[in-house]
Amino acid sequence: MRFSEKFSEASLVFMRTVSEKAGLGQSTYVPEALLRKPMNPSLEDSRREAEMVMFGAVDELLAKTGVEGKDIGIVIVNCSIFNVVPSLSAMIVNRYKLGQHTVSYNLSGMGCSAGLIAIGLAKQLLQVRHRSYALVVSTENITQNCYFGNDRSKLLSNCIFRIGGAAILLTNRPYISKVAK
Numbered sequence: 015m016r017f018s019e020k021f022s023e024a025s026l027v028f029m030r031t032v033s034e035k036a037g038l039g040q041s042t043y044v045p046e047a048l049l050r051k052p053m054n055p056s057l058e059d060s061r062r063e064a065e066m067v068m069f070g071a072v073d074e075l076l077a078k079t080g081v082e083g084k085d086i087g088i089v090i091v092n093c094s095i096f097n098v099v100p101s102l103s104a105m106i107v108n109r110y111k112l113g114q115h116t117v118s119y120n121l122s123g124m125g126c127s128a129g130l131i132a133i134g135l136a137k138q139l140l141q142v143r144h145r146s147y148a149l150v151v152s153t154e155n156i157t158q159n160c161y162f163g164n165d166r167s168k169l170l171s172n173c174i175f176r177i178g179g180a181a182i183l184l185t186n187r188p189y190i191s192k193v194a195k
Contacts, residue, residue: 020053020162028166032173042176045157053160060096060157063177067153068102069109071181076110079183081147083110086183088139088148092121092128096155106151117143128152133182140186147187153179 021029047059068091076083089112091103100108101120112118119135121128129152136148156175161168 022164025164025166025169029169029173032170036174038174038176042178045177047157048160055157055160057098057158060155061098063157064093064096064098064102064153064155065105067155067177067179068106068151068181071151071153071179072106072110072149075149075181075183081183083112085147086110086112086149087116087143087146088136089116089118089151090121090132090136090139090148091119091151091153092124092132093153093155094123094125094128095159096157097122102151102153106149129180133184136184140184143186145187146185148184149181150184151179151181 045055045059045063047053047055047063089103089106091101091106093102096102097120101118103118103120106112107116107118117139119132121132121135124131129150132150132152136150140146140148154175156171156177159171159175161172163169
């Protein structure tokens with residue numbers, strides 16, 4: 015972030031200290047847009063981050079489970095900060111060519127509890143949609159949400175949030191319980 019020329023030397027030292035003590039390690043990533051010079055993240059950069067995280071998590075999940083997109087009846091995506099058109103859930107429905115009877119929900123603006131809310135919604139939907147799979151994708155998008163000032167309390171988010179997401183597949187199909195993980 016030093017090359018952004020938007021932070022004071024004291025802010026750079028503070029962010030480095032917090033980052034080192036946060037225990038995140040060398041296996042975490044910031045968006046590519048925050049590494050460019052000049053640092054000027056765009057909506058397209060945010061969309062690329064969302065696609066990379068969501069599609070990577072879903073691809074890995076479907077490969078591990080052997081479930082095909084056409085078998086998924088429910089899609090729920092939560093991302094508190096990044097809310098676009100088409101929605102993140104619509105991007106997944108279109109990418110994986112999910113069936114016309116697939117219901118999709120895009121949850122936003124709910125903060126850190128959104129993942130649990132998404133799981134709760136999936137549970138409720140599985141109670142009324144028999145023999146279904148529910149795909150829940152939880153992510154955040156930090157590309158356009160970097161703070162470029164020198165207020166220490168606001169600099170914390172620059173230090174602790176990184177690229178990431180998770181995908182989980184839930185089902186109410188009784189015969190799956192023997193092989194579920």
